[in-house]
Structures are given as structure tokens and as C-alpha cells.
Amino acid sequence: MPEPNVQRGETAPARRMTRQKQAIYDNVMNRCDHPTAQEIHHDLSPLGIGLATVYRNLTLLAQDGSITTVEHEGELRYDCNNEAHGHATCTACGRLWDIPLPAPYDAIEASGLVDVEQVELTLRGVCTSCA
Ligand SMILES: [Zn+2]
Numbered sequence: 001m002p003e004p005n006v007q008r009g010e011t012a013p014a015r016r017m018t019r020q021k022q023a024i025y026d027n028v029m030n031r032c033d034h035p036t037a038q039e040i041h042h043d044l045s046p047l048g049i050g051l052a053t054v055y056r057n058l059t060l061l062a063q064d065g066s067i068t069t070v071e072h073e074g075e076l077r078y079d080c081n082n083e084a085h086g087h088a089t090c091t092a093c094g095r096l097w098d099i100p101l102p103a104p105y106d107a108i109e110a111s112g113l114v115d116v117e118q119v120e121l122t123l124r125g126v127c128t129s130c131a
Pocket residue numbers: 090091092093094095126127128129130
């Protein structure tokens with residue numbers, strides 16, 4: 001019986017980046033416009049990466065903390081900014097961008113929570129280009 005071909009390399013399986021996962025990660029980190037999975041898929045379709053692969057790898061990247069997610073208009077968006085931050089969105093053009101939190105993060109930590117795991121703050125209005 002041949003030995004089963006199990007790879008026990010130096011790199012833990014969870015840390016291993018496949019070429020597709022790397023491309024998906026790079027796309028989120030380089031565009032920083034809070035894309036949906038469909039928008040990332042559209043960008044990467046020349047590379048032949050399918051929508052199911054995009055979804056699967058985005059979930060993995062979000063689980064291991066490489067990227068974060070933000071829900072916007074009922075859709076899950078992917079965020080390159082891993083620091084605690086707020087968002088502002090334009091109700092006319094739908095653009096979503098990062099804003100600093102109005103209070104220092106230290107003050108939020110004094111909220112009575114042992115640990116702040118997630119901050120959700122979205123300001124809605126009309127942006128300067130649409131006004
Ligand atoms: Zn606008």
C-alpha cells in the first residue's frame with residue numbers, strides 16, 4: 001500500500017493561499033470601494049475564477065480576519081479596512097466610503113463591553129458630487 005499523499009508542510013493549511021484566493025484578496029485590498037462578491041467576480045472573470053469560488057474564498061478571508069465585511073442596502077460588501085471605522089453613504093449614487101469614528105476608539109471601549117468586536121456606524125445623506 002503506498003503512503004497516502006498527505007502534505008505536512010511548514011505552512012498550516014489555514015494560512016495557505018491558493019492563487020485564486022490571493023487574487024480575490026488582492027482585488028478587495030486594491031480597490032477599497034466596498035465591492036460586492038458579484039463586483040469582485042466581474043473583475044476577476046478574465047482569470048476564469050467562478051462566482052462560487054469567489055464567494056467561498058471571501059468567506060474564508062473574512063473568517064480569518066484578512067478582510068472585513070459591511071452590510072449595505074441588504075447586500076454584503078467586502079472591506080479592505082481592518083481598523084475600526086464608520087461609513088458614509090450617498091443615497092443618490094449609492095457610493096459607500098470610510099469615515100473615522102466620531103469618538104476615540106478608547107471611549108467606545110469604556111462602554112461597559114469587555115471587548116468591542118464590531119463597530120457599525122453608517123451616516124446617510126447626499127454626497128457633494130450629487131448635491
Ligand atoms: Zn452621490
